[in-house]
Amino acid sequence: MIRLLVTLAASGMFAGAFAIARVMLRRYLGAGPDRPRPHSPVPARWRSELEASVPLARRLPPEQRERLLEKMHHLIAGCRWEGCGGLVLTEEMQLVIAAHACLLVLEHPGEPYPALRNVLVYPGTFRPRRFSWTPSADAAEVPGPALGESWKHGVVILAWDSAESGASDAGDGRNVVLHEFAHQLDGTDGRLDGTPRLPDAASLAAWASMLEEQFRSLQEEAGSGTQRVLDHYGATDEAEFFAVATEAFFERPAELLRERPALYESLREYYRQDPLRS
Numbered sequence: 001m002i003r004l005l006v007t008l009a010a011s012g013m014f015a016g017a018f019a020i021a022r023v024m025l026r027r028y029l030g031a032g033p034d035r036p037r038p039h040s041p042v043p044a045r046w047r048s049e050l051e052a053s054v055p056l057a058r059r060l061p062p063e064q065r066e067r068l069l070e071k072m073h074h075l076i077a078g079c080r081w082e083g084c085g086g087l088v089l090t091e092e093m094q095l096v097i098a099a100h101a102c103l104l105v106l107e108h109p110g111e112p113y114p115a116l117r118n119v120l121v122y123p124g125t126f127r128p129r130r131f132s133w134t135p136s137a138d139a140a141e142v143p144g145p146a147l148g149e150s151w152k153h154g155v156v157i158l159a160w161d162s163a164e165s166g167a168s169d170a171g172d173g174r175n176v177v178l179h180e181f182a183h184q185l186d187g188t189d190g191r192l193d194g195t196p197r198l199p200d201a202a203s204l205a206a207w208a209s210m211l212e213e214q215f216r217s218l219q220e221e222a223g224s225g226t227q228r229v230l231d232h233y234g235a236t237d238e239a240e241f242f243a244v245a246t247e248a249f250f251e252r253p254a255e256l257l258r259e260r261p262a263l264y265e266s267l268r269e270y271y272r273q274d275p276l277r278s
Helices: 002-011 017-029 045-053 062-078 091-104 160-168 176-189 201-224 238-251 253-259 261-271
Strands: 080-083 118-122 148-151 155-159
Touching (some): 045 062, 045 091, 091 160, 091 176, 091 238, 118 160, 155 160, 155 176, 201 238, 201 261, 238 253, 238 261, 253 261
Parallel strands (some): 118 155
Antiparallel strands (some): 148 155
16 A cells, blocks of 8 residues: 555656645544644734635624634644645635634534645646545546545545635635535535534434435526526535535525525524625
8 A cells, every 4th residue: 555655646746746645644543633733822923814815704803803713723734734736835824724614603603624634735726636545456547527525534625716715706706615514514424425523313314305405406406507596516426516506605605595494594593604794
């Protein structure tokens, strides 16, 4: 396994191979980061940078904005962040990504994304390869360029140009960071199936009923070519539906409430936020 990863990384077959190989090698050896907690206060400059670079954060009242900054501080300190494909990862890039990631868990107690270990950032679309734990297996190339990926073993991969454009337009319903970190939340129960970890059996039953109805409705819209608030990519499967719905919930809440009130209410309860009342 070690020889496979080193060979693939050294071959130069794709940009960022060394970064991904290091991630997989650490996973294979069972070595993970210590999840350090920041001992210093949130840097004062972050407040102005958040205001300038993250329009979604501007709607938050002061106490929520401070909580967002604290969660960002923990997330940035607690993960390995790496620029891939020649990207020089800056603090501003980390802030933009962490702000949107932490917005999803703003009202969830505890450390943000405790299972997250690595955030890899490419300058633009990328073609990551899939690695098998079987040494004889070939690495399979993704069919097309990707804007982002979320792995269930604590890895998020993002294209910076898409993350930046998604952050700058807070009303288009397209935000790759919200999308990929929604997948991280979806996987907290061990499955990527559009159902994140919920508090009890009653909540799970209600969510399952809502998801089935709403997903089927989007499939019908996609089949007929009717474009409304949810992107048709959400009709791919339930996991993509949850991620696409999350994007709309935070970026186009009024339209989502008008068109799909049951979905809006379920997301409001799960995220413990109401973007229309911030």
